[in-house]
Amino acid sequence: MRETKIAVAGGGSLGLLLAGKLNAAGCPAELWTRTEDQARIIERDGITVIDGAGGADATTVNAAMTAAVKAVPLEKAAAPSGTAVLLAMKQTALTPSFVARLKHMLPEEHAIVAFCNGIGHFDKLQAGLPSAELAAAVTTEAARRSGPAEVAHTGKGQIWLGQAPLFAAIPPTYAKSPDHDRMQYIESRLIQAGFTVSMSNNMTERMLRKLLINAVINPLTALLRIRNGELTSTPERLSLMRQLYDETAGILREYGLKDGSHWDELLHVCARTASNHSSMLQDILAGRKTEIDAINGAVVSLAANLGRQAPWNDKITRMVKSISDG
Numbered sequence: 111m112r113e114t115k116i117a118v119a120g121g122g123s124l125g126l127l128l129a130g131k132l133n134a135a136g137c138p139a140e141l142w143t144r145t146e147d148q149a150r151i152i153e154r155d156g157i158t159v160i161d162g163a164g165g166a167d168a169t170t171v172n173a174a175m176t177a178a179v180k181a182v183p184l185e186k187a188a189a190p191s192g193t194a195v196l197l198a199m200k201q202t203a204l205t206p207s208f209v210a211r212l213k214h215m216l217p218e219e220h221a222i223v224a225f226c227n228g229i230g231h232f233d234k235l236q237a238g239l240p241s242a243e244l245a246a247a248v249t250t251e252a253a254r255r256s257g258p259a260e261v262a263h264t265g266k267g268q269i270w271l272g273q274a275p276l277f278a279a280i281p282p283t284y285a286k287s288p289d290h291d292r293m294q295y296i297e298s299r300l301i302q303a304g305f306t307v308s309m310s311n312n313m314t315e316r317m318l319r320k321l322l323i324n325a326v327i328n329p330l331t332a333l334l335r336i337r338n339g340e341l342t343s344t345p346e347r348l349s350l351m352r353q354l355y356d357e358t359a360g361i362l363r364e365y366g367l368k369d370g371s372h373w374d375e376l377l378h379v380c381a382r383t384a385s386n387h388s389s390m391l392q393d394i395l396a397g398r399k400t401e402i403d404a405i406n407g408a409v410v411s412l413a414a415n416l417g418r419q420a421p422w423n424d425k426i427t428r429m430v431k432s433i434s435d436g
């Protein structure tokens with residue numbers, strides 16, 4: 111098997127969950143933070159993961175565990191040949207200068223497994239990191255950072271791993287395939303850490319399904335400032351959801367979204383994550399840039415590539431941008 115060293119980039123909700131659980135299970139995974147301060151706190155205190163927190167079920171028992179984790183600010187990280195980076199950062203952080211910094215620090219042989227919601231990130235990574243083995247991870251896990259070294263695991267879900275699709279490129283040109291042994295190694299380590307993981311040979315479909323869910327729940331909950339479960343509570347809100355859903359699903363079908371009960375899946379996600387603030391609402395409340403460009407903005411671009419319009423997605427993108435920092 112090719113030598114692989116796992117590193118997690120981004121000490122936010124998902125990054126703390128991944129690094130905390132991997133290290134707790136005896137799988138060393140260095141965490142690359144943005145700040146020196148956060149790395150220092152984690153080196154001192156380890157990462158605490160509170161499992162079961164935020165569960166809708168009142169009988170859920172919270173269990174906390176703390177793991178020692180090696181943490182360094184990203185620009186000081188040393189990445190040996192064969193490093194696999196679990197990228198747990200928002201789309202908004204993947205600027206050309208950040209991708210150039212990654213290229214500078216990563217060895218020739220490396221893999222990037224991107225957990226980002228939305229689409230467009232693989233095009234940016236592919237353009238800036240031509241020798242990267244690019245892999246996609248789609249997850250229904252839910253996590254919320256509650257301190258620099260503490261994360262609440264607010265929903266147990268699944269992780270799908272596989273080759274990265276490139277949606278914007280027409281005709282599609284595929285990124286360098288992830289090394290099979292390396293992906294199996296990552297899968298086995300994540301399973302050892304307690305995650306439910308499956309390899310998928312159709313990440314396009316997985317990502318489009320997640321995109322459809324995020325394109326409806328995220329902007330509406332952000333604009334209405336409500337929890338995910340409250341979205342289905344009135345006929346007016348359901349009607350907004352339905353219009354946005356119909357338009358988005360119609361476009362995503364042209365890119366490989368299969369026919370299926372996606373509307374039921376959407377309602378199920380609202381019920382399963384009823385008490386969550388969506389990530390977009392959290393960004394708005396914290397005054398951060400949202401991932402709207404990579405979600406509804408991306409749907410508008412996908413429609414334009416087909417010579418079509420997506421007026422619901424276009425308007426909702428403008429509305430979210432008009433109440434946030436971009």
Ligand SMILES: NC(=O)C1=CN([C@@H]2O[C@H](COP(=O)(O)OP(=O)(O)OC[C@H]3O[C@@H](n4cnc5c(N)ncnc54)[C@H](OP(=O)(O)O)[C@@H]3O)[C@@H](O)[C@H]2O)C=CC1
Nearest residue numbers: 120121122123124143144198199200203225226227252253
């Ligand atoms: N949280 C969840 O449950 C889920 C999240 N996702 C997706 O995963 C991705 C990550 O989400 P999440 O963890 O919630 O996001 P967070 O905003 O909680 O975390 C992002 C992290 O990236 C760090 N970061 C930003 N810029 C840099 C940089 N230049 N160098 C190093 N680190 C940097 C931030 O650092 P700092 O805090 O210092 O600013 C922050 O810790 C998103 O695309 C999200 O949509 C998908 C499924 C579930």
Ligand SMILES: CC(C)(CO)C(=O)C(=O)O
Nearest residue numbers: 327383386387388389390
């Ligand atoms: C599934 C959902 C909507 C859960 O909150 C999510 O992925 C998000 O908030 O970004």
